[in-house]
Amino acid sequence: MEDLWNIWLSELHKKHTGFTLKIKKIIYSGQSDFQQVDVFESYEFGRVLVLYGSIMITEKDEFIYHEMITHIPLCVHTKTKKVLVIGGGDGGAVREIVKHPSIQKVTLVEIDKMVVDVCKEYFPQVSSEFDNPKVEVLYADGAKFVYHGTEKYDLIVVDASDPIGPAEVLFQKSFHEQIYDRLNDDGILVAQSESPFYHQETIRKMYKNLKEIFPVVELYLASIPTYPSGLWSFAFCSKKYHPIRNFDRQYFAGLKLNTRYYNEDVHEAAFRLPTFVRRLVDAG
């Protein structure tokens, strides 16, 4: 059977290079109002969620992205009460956020209900906190939600897919300006910001814009094997707190989080950038 049914998922990261993964089984394939939504069982990375043709999460390595997009800001602003997550319909970011005791409410705004439904069904370890009473899930356009709303947040996490397809607007300056207005005076924005190897123009533009909006803007890195190039970046943007000077090591130690990637050392190392990455951020 394995020899006859020989399917490889090949995701091209640039036009001429990519990542390839052998598939055991197609678990789900659907078309939502926004995008193609596929779930595969792979040999090497367990179940894989693919949106708009891009690998979003795999069972085996999703912990890295989700730990790094949440615990970095939450171990800096340790009194965070209200969090807004834009995108992140798999639930992984929410799962990590509610581990922090100060959290009172997490609002997740996902444009595509099919993503949430599919993750509840096929990724129960990732979507495990959607029923937590502190968590509210809204199906709406994240950009419009930010524009029309009035509520303020301590932390906004932009857990978007790539800047092609439905998430394109979430990489634009006008969106980040509106985010700024929806943050409290000590609020933090964290947003995924693509690969420093493959998406250099996106990073240059995005950080130039962010630095025109926020007084503190720092790029940090994580190694994620199923993302393009294996090296991924995140933007830490803040009105007040600095990601290193205000990192609360004691708070983190007290949490006993049992993380598999994030730790005190990683928190500080993630902001120390290879020269070519430093130049991308400073170029703006």
Next chain:
Amino acid sequence: MEDLWNIWLSELHKKHTGFTLKIKKIIYSGQSDFQQVDVFESYEFGRVLVLYGSIMITEKDEFIYHEMITHIPLCVHTKTKKVLVIGGGDGGAVREIVKHPSIQKVTLVEIDKMVVDVCKEYFPQVSSEFDNPKVEVLYADGAKFVYHGTEKYDLIVVDASDPIGPAEVLFQKSFHEQIYDRLNDDGILVAQSESPFYHQETIRKMYKNLKEIFPVVELYLASIPTYPSGLWSFAFCSKKYHPIRNFDRQYFAGLKLNTRYYNEDVHEAAFRLPTFVRRLVDAG
């Protein structure tokens, strides 16, 4: 033409996952006494050297590996005079080593003359220092050279290919014991030690063995997009110097190396490990 001649080089990293790269042209393909040696022109990474079916270097990202395997030890032991490089027939490590003013002699021991010849011909920016009078190139089995020799070194760099094929012996404990004997009392060994995502058993064994030989053994990391998983590890093993406590920032600043990956921040960050990597090293 491009549409008709459609060749993709797919390197499998584990049985069921890999990296794929579109090829513009086959530049060289030969069989040495030891292995298949291929050079391709790729669209995304420039020229690519493939040994025994594994990507060794590409023009676009070789700087990362070569900066990290050399400047880390050389900015710790800043009086290094004599260096032995085992493998490294492309010349990239040698190119970086001779940038340090204390260096008097670099001996490169490469088992496969075809690798050196091919790199001289097709990778002139990598093999650029083979004619430097401080550099001596020997074609010999690295393990036997270490076993039979008597000369002592300040730094030994094991720039080996994967532990399958001709480099297998370079990952074994008996080889590292002999390396220890060939180092001066303040000598350092640096060896590439595979991917923490894909080669966990290799890393566990290798570090367990190294810790039984050297008083200082630390793993450090670098992100290399064309290597398996994008995350690569190196073993820093030393008789005396600690890679962080003895790192000489002033020495590095004075060098004005014009590196594109390595810098003072990266030196310190590279040793701060994600939890799952820390556990691999501590497991031994």
